[in-house]
Structures are given as structure tokens and as C-alpha cells.
Amino acid sequence: MSDRQIQNVGIIGGGQLAWMMxxxxxxLNLNLIVQTPHPSDPAASIADRVILAPIDDAAAxxxxxxxxxxxxxENEFIDLEALxxxxxxxxxxxxxxxxxxxxxxxxxxxxxxxxxxxxxPDFRLLDEENPDPPDRFPAVLKARRHGYDGYGTFIxxxxxxFSQLWERLNRPSLLLEEFVPxxxxxxxxxxxxxxxxxxxxxxxxxxxxxxxxxRVIAPADxxxxxxxxxxxxxxxxxxxxxxxxxxxxxxxxxxxxKISVNEIAPRTHNSGHYTLDACDISQFExxxxxxxxxxxxxxxxTNCEGAVMVNLLGYETSHCDYxxxxxxxxxxxxxxxxxxxxxxxxxxxxxxHITVLLQQGELEKANAIARRVEALWxxxxx
Numbered sequence: 001m002s003d004r005q006i007q008n009v010g011i012i013g014g015g016q017l018a019w020m021m022x023x024x025x026x027x028l029n030l031n032l033i034v035q036t037p038h039p040s041d042p043a044a045s046i047a048d049r050v051i052l053a054p055i056d057d058a059a060a061x062x063x064x065x066x067x068x069x070x071x072x073x074e075n076e077f078i079d080l081e082a083l084x085x086x087x088x089x090x091x092x093x094x095x096x097x098x099x100x101x102x103x104x105x106x107x108x109x110x111x112x113x114x115x116x117x118x119x120x121p122d123f124r125l126l127d128e129e130n131p132d133p134p135d136r137f138p139a140v141l142k143a144r145r146h147g148y149d150g151y152g153t154f155i156x157x158x159x160x161x162f163s164q165l166w167e168r169l170n171r172p173s174l175l176l177e178e179f180v181p182x183x184x185x186x187x188x189x190x191x192x193x194x195x196x197x198x199x200x201x202x203x204x205x206x207x208x209x210x211x212x213x214x215r216v217i218a219p220a221d222x223x224x225x226x227x228x229x230x231x232x233x234x235x236x237x238x239x240x241x242x243x244x245x246x247x248x249x250x251x252x253x254x255x256x257x258k259i260s261v262n263e264i265a266p267r268t269h270n271s272g273h274y275t276l277d278a279c280d281i282s283q284f285e286x287x288x289x290x291x292x293x294x295x296x297x298x299x300x301x302t303n304c305e306g307a308v309m310v311n312l313l314g315y316e317t318s319h320c321d322y323x324x325x326x327x328x329x330x331x332x333x334x335x336x337x338x339x340x341x342x343x344x345x346x347x348x349x350x351x352x353h354i355t356v357l358l359q360q361g362e363l364e365k366a367n368a369i370a371r372r373v374e375a376l377w378x379x380x381x382x
Contacts, residue, residue, distance in 0.1 A: 005069065006030070006069040006070055006291075006292040006293055007029070007030060007031055007069060008030075008031045008033060008048075008067060008068045008069050008070075009025070009030050009031065009032055009033070009068060009069070009070055009071075009072060009288065009291060009292060010033045010034075010035065010064045010065065010067065010068035010070070010071040010072070011032060011033070011034045011035070011043065011047075011071075011072055011073070011074055012035050012055050012061065012064070012071065012072075012073050012074065012075075012078060013034075013035070013036060013043075013055050013073060013074025013075045013077075014034045014035070014036025014037075014038075014041035014042065014043035014044055014047070014050070014074065015036075015041060015042055015043065015074055015075070015340075016042045016043075016340040016350065017074045017075070017267065017268045017284075018032070018034055018036075018042070018043035018047075018074040019042035019043040019045070019046055019340060019341075020268070020273075020276065020282075020284050020338070021043075021268075021284045021287070021288060022043075022046035023282075023284075024282060024284045024285035024288050025288060027285065028285065028288055028289065028292065028294065030288060030292060031048040031049075032046070032047050032048055033047060033048060033049045033050075033051070033064060033067050033068055034047040034049075034050050034051070035050075035051045035053055035055060035057075035060055035061060035064045036050065036051075036052065036053075036055065037052065037053065037054050037055070038052070039052060040342075040343055042340045042341055042342065043074070045341065049067065051063055051064055055075070055077060055078060056077065056078060056079040056082070058079060058082035058083070058085070058086065061082070061083065061086055062086055062089075065086055065089070065091040069092070070092045070093075070094055070291055070292065071091060071092065071093050071094070072093070072094050072095075072245060072267075072287070072291045073095075073100075073266065073267050074267060074268075075148075075267065076100070076103070076104050076265070076266055076267065077145075077146055078100075078104070080097060080100060080101060080104060083097055084097055094243075094244040094245050094290070094291040095241070095243040095244055095245045095247075095266055096242070096243070096244070099241040099242060099243045099266070100266055102241075103241075103264060103266055104145065105144045105145055106142050106143070106144050106145070106147070106175045106263070107123075107125055107144050107173075107175045108144075109263065109264065110123045110175060110177070113261050116236065116237070116240060118233060118236070118237075118261050119258070119259055119260040119261060120260055120261050121140075121177045121178045121179075121180050121252070121260055121262075122177065122178040123175060123176065123177035123178070124176055124177075125173065125174075125175070125176070126141065126166075126173070126174045126175070126176040127171075127172075127173035127174070128171060128173075131171075133159050133162050133163065134156070134159075134162060134176060134178075136178065136179075137156065137157050137158055137159070137162075137179075138155050138156060138157045138179040139155070139156055139162065139176060139177070139178065139179055140153065140154070140155055140156075140176070140177045140178070140179050141153070141154040141155075141156060141162075141165065141166075141174050141175070141176055142154075142174060142175040142177070143172070143174060143175075144173060144174065144175055153211045155179065155211075180252045180254065180260060180262075181254065181255075182252040182253060182254055183253050183254055183255045184205050184220065184222070184252075184253045185205065185206045185207070185208060185250065185251070185252060185253070185262070186203055186204065186205060186206070186220055186222070186226075186230060186250070186251045186252070186253050186259075187203070187204050187205075187206050187216070187248060187249060187250045187251065187269070187271035187272075188200065188201060188202075188203050188204070188230050188231065188234050188248075188249050188251075189201040189246055189247070189248055189249075189268075189269060189271065189272040189275070189283050189286075190234035190235070190237075190238055190246065190247055190249060191238075191245065191246040191247075191283075191286045191287065191289075191290050191296055192238040192239070192242075192243050192244060192245070192247075192290065193244065193289070193290045193293075193294075193295065193296040194244050194290065194293040196239070197295075197296050198234075198235055198238055198239070198296075199281075199286060199296040199297065199298055199299060200231050200234060200235070200298075201272060201275060201279070201283065201299055202218055202219035202220075202227075202301070203219060203220045203222060203226075203227050203230045203231070204216050204217060204218040204219060204220050204271055204274070205217045205218075205220040205221065205222075206250070206271050207370075210348075212311075212313065212348060213270050213271065213311060214310065214311055214313070214370075214374075215308065215309065215310050215311070215367075215370045216270070216271050216273070216274055216307075216308070216309040217306070217307075217308050217363075217366045217367070217370075218274045218278060218301075218306050218307045218308075218309070219306055221363070222253065223257070225257075226253060226257065226259065229259050230249075230251060230259060233249065233251070233259070233261060234247075234249050237249065237264065243266070244290050244291060245266070245267070245287055245290050245291050246267070246268055246269075246272075246283055246286050246287040246290060247264055247265065247266055247267070247269075248264070248265040248267070248268070248269025248270075248271055248272060249261065249263075249264050249265075250262040250263045250264070250265075250271070267287075268283050268284055268287050269283070270311065270350075270353075273309050273338070273353050273355065274307040274308075274309040274355050275299065276336070276338065276355065277307065277336040277355045277357060278301055278302070278304050278306070278307035278355065278357055279299045279300065279301060279302060280299060280300050280302045281297060281299045281300075286299065303357065304334070304357035304358055304359060305358055305359060305360055305362065305363060306357075306358040306362075306363050306366070307355050307356065307357050307358055308355070308356050308358065308366040308367075308369050308370050308373075309353055309354070309355045309356075310353060310354050310356075310370050310373040310374060310377075311350055311352075311353050312329075312339075312350070312351050312352040312353055312354060312377055313347075313348055313349065313350060313351065314345040314346050314347055314348060314349035314350075314351055315345075315347055315378055316345060316346075316347065317344075317345065317346050317347070318344075318345045319343060319344055319345070320345060321339070322345075322351070325376065325377060325379075326339060326352075328376050329354050329373060329376055329377065332354075332356060332369070332372065332373065333356075334356055334357040334358075334359065335354055335355070335356045335357075336354065336355045336356075336357075337352065337353075337354045338352050338353050338354070338355070339351070339352040340352050354373055356369050356373070
């Protein structure tokens with residue numbers, strides 16, 4: 001089958017990342033078929049067809065494969081071994097399963113980066129056979145699988161805190177790494193096409209609170225040398241993995257200008273949401289172009305000099321669409337509000353995001369604009 005014949009794209013996962021592919025799929029004349037557990041999941045409302053099943057249900061994925069020309073992923077919470085059995089039946093996965101193998105486990109991912117000679121924080125395995133506590137604090141503990149949005153990541157500040165946490169978690173196998181005293185956290189979205197071409201988005205600054213991304217500023221205020229180094233790391237990773245699709249790569253920048261790689265997400269990513277409004281090709285279109293075998297192009301900022309993206313996180317447990325607050329946010333000049341249509345709010349849950357396009361001379365105002373957004377959103381007033 002020629003890549004030019006790809007029309008039906010399967011997506012394992014039906015959250016907001018899959019939901020945000022809808023406009024791009026329509027533009028590219030692609031059909032989206034989604035495997036997701038619940039009919040209320042965001043992407044269920046936009047898919048051309050939905051298979052209601054857990055994302056690790058291999059039998060459901062086999063049904064998905066029968067309906068699709070190619071299958072891609074909204075998240076990495078997959079059963080790789082089960083998918084490999086399906087792949088042997090001529091199912092095309094993009095990115096390929098062999099490329100995902102060293103990335104799904106965070107300890108394996110760190111080890112893979114180190115094997116490539118990439119700069120990474122000091123790390124080691126923590127488990128029953130290697131139970132020694134950190135020798136420096138603060139230290140970072142990470143779940144090896146299924147951690148996201150702060151879940152499964154812990155910063156411990158003392159040996160006592162470490163011991164209490166590990167016992168409370170029932171002494172699982174974890175990634176233990178040094179805490180990097182970074183000046184900025186950076187990220188880059190990078191796509192690789194079916195013929196090996198690579199498209200890079202600008203390097204952005206991400207701002208986290210409680211290990212959850214709160215804000216993204218594009219482009220990051222960094223030197224050209226740092227930008228080139230990040231871009232080179234992204235190209236090295238994508239080429240060595242021989243991937244097809246878009247990846248989000250997160251990094252640390254220290255005060256002395258050194259870069260280290262934090263994590264890689266083999267999919268569209270929160271740090272690229274600003275591209276929906278600020279770029280001529282969004283990360284979602286770029287990903288679909290790659291997996292469908294369509295040509296890639298270098299993305300450009302359009303009608304702006306940059307953007308600030310703020311996640312709209314749940315701050316209470318409720319069933320509310322926050323229509324009045326969203327209306328106020330939409331009144332901010334050059335703002336675009338994206339609401340994911342989730343019916344339930346709970347603290348920390350990503351309910352939507354807002355992107356504010358920055359015009360000439362406004363890049364230095366990005367943080368002030370983000371604070372204005374958050375003051376409106378987290379206010380207890382309607």
C-alpha cells in the first residue's frame with residue numbers, strides 16, 4: 001500500500017490530544033477512528049468511528065487495525081507486547097513499535113539517552129536489590145511507567161522523606177535521579193516524516209508547578225547557541241529512533257548554559273498546543289501529515305511574534321462548564337480559548353487551555369499575560 005493511499009488513521013487513546021486532531025484531519029481529508037474507553041472522552045465526539053474499549057485491549061486494537069490504514073498513539077500507556085503480535089499481521093504503527101520500546105519505561109528511556117551520549121541528569125535504578133537512598137537532596141523519584149501530569153513524580157528533600165515515601169509506595173522499582181537546579185525548562189516539538197525529513201518547531205519555555213505544566217512561552221528567551229543545541233538533540237533522537245510522527249522533547253537549561261535531556265513523549269504534547277493558533281501548521285497537522293506519508297514543511301509563526309499558552313486546570317471537584325469564566329478569558333486581546341468538553345472537574349485535571357498571541361514588543365509581557373489569565377481562571381468568582 002502506498003502512503004499516498006492512507007485515508008483511515010486509527011488512534012489509540014481518545015483524550016484531548018486526539019480531539020485536537022479533528023480540524024487537521026478534515027483539512028487533510030483523513031478519517032479518524034479512535035479506540036477509547038468511554039463515550040464521553042473528548043475524541044469520541046469528533047471521530048468518524050469509535051471503538052469503545054480500554055487502550056490496552058489488544059482484541060479491540062485488532063478490530064481497529066482492520067478498519068485503518070495506519071495506527072498512531074495519543075499516549076504511551078500501551079501494551080507493547082500485545083501490539084507487536086498485531087503488527088506481525090501487517091498492521092502499520094507510526095511511530096513504529098521498535099522505536100517505542102526504549103521509551104515507555106522511564107529508566108530504560110534514561111539509559112537509552114545515555115547510550116547515545118546525550119547529556120542527562122545522574123540517575124540509577126531504585127528497587128529491592130538497589131535500595132540505597134540518594135546521597136544528595138533534593139532528589140527526584142519517578143514511576144517507571146504510567147506517570148503523567150505530576151502523577152508518579154516525587155521530589156524528596158531529606159532521607160527521612162525518601163524513606164517514608166518509598167515505604168508508602170510499597171518499595172516499587174523506580175527511577176532515581178538528581179535534582180537539576182535549572183534556570184529554565186525547555187521543550188521542542190520535532191516531527192520526522194516517512195522519507196526521513198525532519199520539521200522542527202521553535203524551542204519553548206515550559207513552566208511547571210507541582211510537576212504539572214502550567215504555562216508555555218514561545219519562543220523561549222534563550223541564546224541561538226542553546227537553540228541550536230536543542231535542535232541538534234531533537235534531530236539526533238528522531239533519526240536514531242527512525243520514527244515517523246511528532247515527538248515532544250523536554251530539557252533542562254542550567255544557569256551556566258548547559259543542557260540536559262529530561263524526557264521524551266512519543267506523540268503530540270502539551271508544550272506544542274500553542275501551535276494551533278500561532279503556527280501555519282499545528283503539531284496535530286504535522287503529526288497526521290507524517291503518519292499519513294504526506295510531505296512535511298518547516299512550520300512558521302503566523303500573525304504574531306510569539307505566544308503564551310496557559311493550561312486551564314481544575315481547582316475543585318465539580319460538574320461545570322465554566323462558561324462565564326471562559327467568556328471573560330476570550331475577551332483578552334488576541335486570546336483563543338480551547339475547551340476540551342470534559343464533564344467533570346477535579347483538582348489538577350486539564351480542562352482546556354488558552355493561547356494568547358503576542359505582537360511586536362509583547363514577548364517580555366508573556367509572564368504578565370499568563371498571570372492575568374490565571375487570576376481570572378483561578379478566581380472563585382464566576
